[in-house]
Amino acid sequence: MSTPVRTSRRSSIRGGETASGWLFTAPMIVLLGMFLVVPVLMALWVSFSDWNGRGSPFSSTVSFVGVDNYSALLGGGGLAEQDFGTALRNNAWYVLLVVPIQTMLSLFLAVLVNRQILRGRGFFRTAFYFPSVTSSVAITVLWLFLFSSTGAVNKLLAFIGINGPNWFNDPSGVLHNILGVFGVENGPAALTGNSFLGISFWEWLAGPSVAMSAFILMAVFTTSGTFMLLFIAALQNLSGDVVEAAVMDGANGWQRFWRVTLPQLRPTLFTVLTLGLIGAWQVFDQIYTGTQGGPGKTTLTPAYLSYQSAFTNQAWGQGAAIAFILFVIIVVFTLFQRWVLAERKVSARRMRPYLQSPTSGGFK
């Protein structure tokens, strides 16, 4: 196997092309290596070292500490573990709500503005896309004003007789609040007594805090426009004849969307979900400019915690370790949804109507 390859490479008149190929890609490889691969590997080393932020992480005073940084986060029993657990809890709820809502909303908007009969489609497309091109810092500041205790949102709620919460200062969990309405103030002992990553299961189930909910609304508001654009592009690529065929077969609008249009959007759906997952797990700007993790640490996220551990607490190893755990989480989630969205053979149940034996389907 290897011999022909080698001879062909030597003798081929195209032999020189390999060298030129390398030459032309070299600048990019060097740039990517320098600013991407090497820093990532350096950070990986830092996460296994006791580097404390002074001088080079490769100097002789820095030593390898094994998985100490990781074990402090995942089972140290101290504040580091508790903070990490809290950050994961907050971000998990954020992802759980942001990703499905923004995907559904952006698909809905895309279908809406893709309709031929809609007047002023250009206007709506621009309007929906507008939040996406505005800087997240500017939107965060706007949000802080809108959702202040005497802000526009609460004024609006007061108008319809609702006493709005003190959004960015309310650390109470939404699910806990809903349970509180039904008189459930404290969880069962099975939930409050046992804990994972330093916080009890009852706290895991608190839901996003009211403050985090405001950030969830903001994420949905800002990113739906971007994903709407992806869905519009995909929708415009679909050929009309498949839909026409479905019409001829008597499928109604609802069936056409679910059975014909949506399956064809699968690659775009995968892109949107993946980008959404990654963006939602890495949420940082909003927290940094908005709440810095407060109130009651309920808007702390792993990305912000990583920054805080490193830059304010000089726990650089732990900060890097958080970043890599976050990386693993994102990869696992992406693989999982890749598996969910994978093309599969049509199930036997679905196939049954089409597998009629020739005799029974015979002459009608």
Add this chain to the structure above:
Amino acid sequence: MQRRNSRWLIGAGLFTVGALTLTACGSGSGFSDNAANTDGELTSDSSQGLNILIGSSGDAETASVNAAVAAWSKTSGTDAKVSVASDLNQQLAQGFAAQKPADVFYLSTDALAGYASNGSLLAYGNDLANKDDFYPSLVSSFTYDGDFYCAPKDFSTLQLIINTDLWAQAGLTDADIPTTWDGLATVSKTLTTGTQVGLAVGGEYARLGAFMAEAGGSLMNADGTEATANSAENVAGLEYAQTLLNDGVMSYASDIGAGWGGEAFGKQLSAMTIEGNWITGAMQNDFPDVKYTVAELPAGPEGKGTLQFTNCWGIAADSPNQAAALDLVEHLTSKDAQITFSKEFGPMPSIMSAAEDWKSANPTLVPFLNGADYAKGVPNVQGSADVVSDLNAQLESLKTGDPQAILDSVQKNLEALVK
């Protein structure tokens, strides 16, 4: 297969070369481990100018520091450049990692331990000509492992700020200014009306801790060697605050739509607040029409108590010209310089010899300086900032929380830091 292997080899080779290059860059200075020469001579490479990094509160402070540094630069003949950091912690950290830090910089108490423990800071406190002039409690805030690291720049204490108009409207006189916890509860109740609450405070340790100090407690002992967070005194302090909250005579600023106590006070959402002397600037700029007076916080069961906050002038261990930096810091903490600073942007001088001058220049603010006699510092052990932010998170729901349980968790976290 062969081809694939060779590709891998090339890739790995490129990567190794890259990594080695970076390593070489990182440790290029070579002598990275001998910089923390606290016992030896100070470096004095006079060819190098000084870089000063400050976290400024505003234009007044920047201009004032610039002027003071320029004056020193002129007399000493050493170049000096002041930069204002947008994110002080981050810029300091980058400088230390690159071993090209600013020579002189603002340093907060909670950042001290982290930088001191990794050898980034020069422990120059004992070399200061005026070291005995600093308030002892400030010196202990900047002492880590027995070494006095850096000269306190200035300090603030918390006291009670009273809106004089609302005070008079409620029929209260100077004789009613509270001196005990009961007195404070009573006037807070009198001052609470439909539109305003008697007392507004920030819902965090840096304000509520004053109640703990009045009850005689503190999170750690004076040396910072032992956690004392769940002492009966601290519990009593928080329980008192909880009572005021539940009686509706005290509110957190955030609960009444203000960002901090000063804003609630300025907007007259509250008749009193507990803040430090930084409030004077905010009142002057944002709420010039609100008249107020400053009183010492009422005494708790264990007498007077308050919290103090301070920053220091850090000097980098990697600075090539430590001698000049030390000289600059001595100049910036001298009586003249500190009196000028306080005139121009309001901080309280960190040296005792300037106290009388400051008091006569600021007669209405005397209670703040009086606090220096009994004020307690905030914990400065490494990692304490995290513990305090965790405490702050729990204090946000103090109204319904259990003070003992809150402080027990703080005790557990602090013990983990000092063991």
